[in-house]
Amino acid sequence: GEVDFKGEARFSQHLKEEGEAVSDFxxxxxxxxxxxxxPIFSVRDELLQVVRENQVLVIMGETGxxxxxxxxxxLYEDGYIVNGIIGCxxxxxxxxxxxxxxxxxxxxxxxxxxxxxxxxxxxxTGPSTVIKYMTDGVLLRKTLKxxxxxxxxIIVMDEAHERSLNTDVLFGILxxxxxxxxxxxxxxxxxxxxxxxxxxxxxxxPIFHIPGxxxxxxxxxxxxxxxxxxxxxxxxxxxxxxxxxxxxxLIFLTGQDEIEATCxxxxxxxxxxxSPIKQPVPKLLVLPIYSQLSVDLQAKIFQxxxxxxxxxxxxxxxxxxxxxxxxIFYVIDSGYGKMKVYNPRTAMDALQxxxxxxxxxxxxxxxxxxxxxxxxxxxxxxxxxxNEMLQSPVPEIQRTNxxxxxxxxxxxxxxxxxxxxxMDPPPQDNILNxxxxxxxxxxxxxVGDLTDVGRKMVEFPLxxxxxxxxxxxxxxxxxxxxxxxxxxxxxxxxxxxPKDREEESDAAREKFxxxxxxxxxxxxxxxxxxxxxxxxxxxxxxxxxxKGLRKAREIRSQLLDILxxxxxxxxxCGPDWDVVRKAICAAYFHNAAMLKGIGxxxxxxxxxxxxxxxxxxxxxxxxxxxxxxxxxxxxTTKEYMQCVTAVEPHWLAExxxxxxxx
Ligand code: ADP
Ligand code: MG
Numbered sequence: 001g002e003v004d005f006k007g008e009a010r011f012s013q014h015l016k017e018e019g020e021a022v023s024d025f026x027x028x029x030x031x032x033x034x035x036x037x038x039p040i041f042s043v044r045d046e047l048l049q050v051v052r053e054n055q056v057l058v059i060m061g062e063t064g065x066x067x068x069x070x071x072x073x074x075l076y077e078d079g080y081i082v083n084g085i086i087g088c089x090x091x092x093x094x095x096x097x098x099x100x101x102x103x104x105x106x107x108x109x110x111x112x113x114x115x116x117x118x119x120x121x122x123x124x125t126g127p128s129t130v131i132k133y134m135t136d137g138v139l140l141r142k143t144l145k146x147x148x149x150x151x152x153x154i155i156v157m158d159e160a161h162e163r164s165l166n167t168d169v170l171f172g173i174l175x176x177x178x179x180x181x182x183x184x185x186x187x188x189x190x191x192x193x194x195x196x197x198x199x200x201x202x203x204x205x206p207i208f209h210i211p212g213x214x215x216x217x218x219x220x221x222x223x224x225x226x227x228x229x230x231x232x233x234x235x236x237x238x239x240x241x242x243x244x245x246x247x248x249x250l251i252f253l254t255g256q257d258e259i260e261a262t263c264x265x266x267x268x269x270x271x272x273x274x275s276p277i278k279q280p281v282p283k284l285l286v287l288p289i290y291s292q293l294s295v296d297l298q299a300k301i302f303q304x305x306x307x308x309x310x311x312x313x314x315x316x317x318x319x320x321x322x323x324x325x326x327x328i329f330y331v332i333d334s335g336y337g338k339m340k341v342y343n344p345r346t347a348m349d350a351l352q353x354x355x356x357x358x359x360x361x362x363x364x365x366x367x368x369x370x371x372x373x374x375x376x377x378x379x380x381x382x383x384x385x386x387n388e389m390l391q392s393p394v395p396e397i398q399r400t401n402x403x404x405x406x407x408x409x410x411x412x413x414x415x416x417x418x419x420x421x422x423m424d425p426p427p428q429d430n431i432l433n434x435x436x437x438x439x440x441x442x443x444x445x446x447v448g449d450l451t452d453v454g455r456k457m458v459e460f461p462l463x464x465x466x467x468x469x470x471x472x473x474x475x476x477x478x479x480x481x482x483x484x485x486x487x488x489x490x491x492x493x494x495x496x497x498p499k500d501r502e503e504e505s506d507a508a509r510e511k512f513x514x515x516x517x518x519x520x521x522x523x524x525x526x527x528x529x530x531x532x533x534x535x536x537x538x539x540x541x542x543x544x545x546x547k548g549l550r551k552a553r554e555i556r557s558q559l560l561d562i563l564x565x566x567x568x569x570x571x572x573c574g575p576d577w578d579v580v581r582k583a584i585c586a587a588y589f590h591n592a593a594m595l596k597g598i599g600x601x602x603x604x605x606x607x608x609x610x611x612x613x614x615x616x617x618x619x620x621x622x623x624x625x626x627x628x629x630x631x632x633x634x635x636t637t638k639e640y641m642q643c644v645t646a647v648e649p650h651w652l653a654e655x656x657x658x659x660x661x662x
Contacts, residue, residue: 031106038066039213040074047071047208048078056178056186056202060195061210063363064324064370067189068099068158072131073107075154081130083183084153089136091164093119094291095322098298100124100133107131120461121490121555136166141461143173144411154185159322160198161190163395163424169405171201172421173412178202191321193359193392201423215369217331221382229334229379230258234265236332236377237312241284242273247329247374248311250319252364254338254353259288259314264499266312283309289323290316292492294547301325317356320363324370331368333361335380335389341399342430350635359392361385397426402434403464407443410450411458440590440658441468459562462486469587470559473580478573479563481523481580487556488522489631489643494548505543512542513617516625517645519584520577521617526552582655585647588629589656593641595626601641604652605659610639618644627652 035041040061050057061067072088080086090096100117107115116125118134125132136157142149149155155174160167178186188198195207226232233251240249253259266286273281285305289298302325305311313325317337337360338351356364361378368374378385397405406417414420417431438444441464443454450458457467466486473482488494497505512528514520529549532538539546563570573579593601593610601610610633612618618625627649630641652660 035066035070035106038070040066040070040210043208043210044070044074047210048074050206050208051075051078051185051187054206055182055184056205057188058195058198058202058205058207059187059189059210060192060207061189062212062214063191063321063366064326065210065212067210068095068322069103069106071156071187071189072133073103075156076131080154080185082153084151085129086131086154086156087139087149087152088131088133088156088158089139089167089170090133090322091136091159091162091167092291092318092322093135094289094293094298094318095159096133096135097124097295098323100131101295101299102302103131103133121551121558136164136170137461140166140170140173140408143170143177144408144458147177147412148181149177149184152184154187156187156189158189159191160188161193162321163194163393163397165396165400165402165405168395168397168423169409171198171423175202175421191363197423214366215371215373217365217369217373218375219365219378220375221378221385222380225381225384226379229253229336230262230265232379233332233334234262234269236379237266238269240330240332240377241310241312242281244330246310247372248305248313248325248327249330249332250325250328250367251312251314251332251334252317252319252337253314253334254336255316255351256288256290256292259290259316262314263288266314285309285311286314287311288314289318291318317360317364319367320360324367326371328367328370329372329374331364331374331376333364333376333378333380335361335378335384339393339399340396342401350633352635355380355384355389357390357393358385361389395424397422398424398430401437402426402430403437406431406434406438407450407454407458407464410444410448411455437590438464440656441465441587443468456566459566460559462490462559465587465590466490469583470563472583472586474568474571476573476579476583476586477571478577478580478583479568480570480572481577482583483556483559483563483570484526484552485519485523485580485584487552487559488526489519490555491548491551492545494522494525494545494552496543496545498543501543508543509615510620513620514577515617515620515622517577517581517584518617518643519631519645520580522643523577523580525549581645581647582651584645585629585651586655588631589652589659591630591632591641592647592652592656592660593628593630595624599624601628608639610641612644613640613642616641616644618646621646 059067072086075086096117096119100115101111104111104115109115112124112126113128115131116129118125118132118138120137157167157170174186178184190198199205199207237249237251253262263286270284287301289301301313335355336353337356339354341350341352365376368376409417409420418428435444435448442451443457443464445451453471456471457464460467460470469482470486473479495509512521512525514524536546539549592604594604596602601612602608603610625646627647628644629647631643634640634642
């Protein structure tokens with residue numbers, strides 16, 4: 001909590017209209033007045049003129065200037081829906097959902113009617129949809145079926161500065177599409193980074209600048225490195241709440257667990273303060289936001305706190321640029337965020353906590369200066385900012401597994417991936433490594449072309465090993481069971497473990513365990529839920545998240561539709577689930593581990609230790625099997641295997657001959 005005053009932020013040079021704090025703004029103005037107050041509104045006509053005159057265009061503007069919510073509406077108002085609809089891509093699913101909801105309200109239509117969204121496994125659009133927000137991954141997959149994107153008259157690639165993997169791949173693909181289809185317009189929007197680079201990539205297209213409107217933000221650094229940023233953030237938020245002037249707080253942390261813990265701690269502190277009415281403390285409205293949160297709960301962060309109360313939003317980096325909440329005067333920045341990185345040791349991607357970059361830190365701080373002069377508390381030292389942080393984040397394409405991308409580009413008939421028009425090419429090793437993994441799964445042949453298996457795998461919006469698992473379910477005639485497992489693996493854990501009822505919920509979970517497999521445990525949960533008519537009260541009685549299970553059911557039915565289009569019939573294996581374990585093994589033998597010492601496993605290929613999780617069903621076996629495969633490895637204090645299944649050693653030799661022999 002110790003902070004050091006440090007002048008003003010380097011990015012707030014264009015401060016303007018400083019006295020004009022507008023904290024009550026959203027409460028007092030109608031939606032259409034709010035729209036007209038946004039910076040983009042002052043340049044609406046010029047902007048539309050430039051769009052008319054150019055096929056491809058880059059638009060740059062501060063976060064919160066109205067790019068995401070307004071641009072699509074302006075295009076609609078200007079008639080760009082004659083020969084197709086308006087598509088707008090978002091790197092994050094939360095943003096796609098939340099922004100679509102907002103725009104539907106502004107346009108006074110039901111969500112899913114004129115304005116809709118599509119994210120993986122969820123399509124909230126309809127026949128009258130003219131503005132469609134979607135994740136970049138969804139549009140990328142669209143190019144498989146509709147290479148010229150005939151359905152669209154204009155595509156906005158939003159939040160391009162995030163440089164997400166899918167956006168980066170789309171850049172290369174769309175460059176070709178706009179060359180073929182002269183009637184398709186493409187707009188790339190970006191916060192105040194990289195604009196020139198995007199313009200150059202498309203051959204020097206114009207860059208349109210939206211004038212900014214930001215206020216001064218004071219930066220306060222921690223004097224000493226902070227040991228526990230969750231604790232420090234809670235402390236700082238409470239200090240602000242008790243002592244400082246009105247204005248909402250935004251805390252940046254790394255992920256769901258941390259955020260939930262922080263929200264809980266904040267509510268507890270508030271209760272301690274107020275319960276034996278020691279002092280009259282105003283209310284604190286604590287609201288989480290992270291990607292797995294439901295749409296209704298997400299929407300809450302935009303609600304105004306009641307009079308006299310203060311709002312405190314606890315967020316991941318989703319609130320850095322994708323979502324803008326007005327009325328934030330205080331930002332508390334942990335200095336960390338989660339990033340997907342390829343881990344060569346496990347040969348898989350993992351979400352890992354990393355120090356953020358200077359650019360991200362500045363973005364975070366800027367959130368405090370949207371509606372008036374604000375303060376940003378950085379829970380790290382000035383020295384860490386200056387000397388330890390990277391200037392800007394490494395683009396995702398250079399740090400993640402490219403399995404899906406390779407599969408997709410191959411099926412778009414791009415023969416030599418090393419020649420693909422990447423804005424920043426991924427390291428050659430990454431491409432080759434991903435190709436190797438696809439070859440191991442049988443998706444590519446010896447000369448690197450798609451096999452029949454590979455062609456089928458592309459059809460599923462799943463990571464390659466999960467798609468492979470489905471196809472093995474077909475081959476081993478247990479597709480029904482495997483389909484359920486794949487669906488359950490595509491949602492967050494369905495086991496509910498409330499803070500004050502740990503023992504009870506653990507006991508409930510144990511009743512579902514299938515001793516030799518966490519995968520089969522998931523299957524068991526789903527089948528029992530089904531046997532109980534998919535009831536919600538049954539879930540709460542058994543400490544299961546009904547929402548997660550419902551989502552799994554929905555995913556299951558969508559995957560089933562794809563299987564139908566491929567003419568793959570559903571097969572059932574009955575009560576003997578050994579064959580299901582074999583199907584799982586056939587898709588995950590690259591994640592095999594063998595017993596070495598008592599209760600200790602090492603990865604079969606690289607001999608790295610990997611541990612059985614305390615929650616694994618395998619603890620119920622009474623012994624530890626010699627060989628297991630796991631869904632993924634997670635690194636906490638040690639490397640843990642998540643979702644483990646016991647396998648027979650001869651299966652490994654039979655199914656993964658490139659790695660194992662008897
Ligand atoms: P940009 O894309 O330029 O960062 P946005 O279009 O996302 O800007 O945001 C413009 C304004 O719309 C911001 O002031 C933001 O607070 C508001 N806004 C966006 N989504 C919502 C929402 N769901 N509810 C209320 N206000 C919103
Ligand atoms: Mg935006």
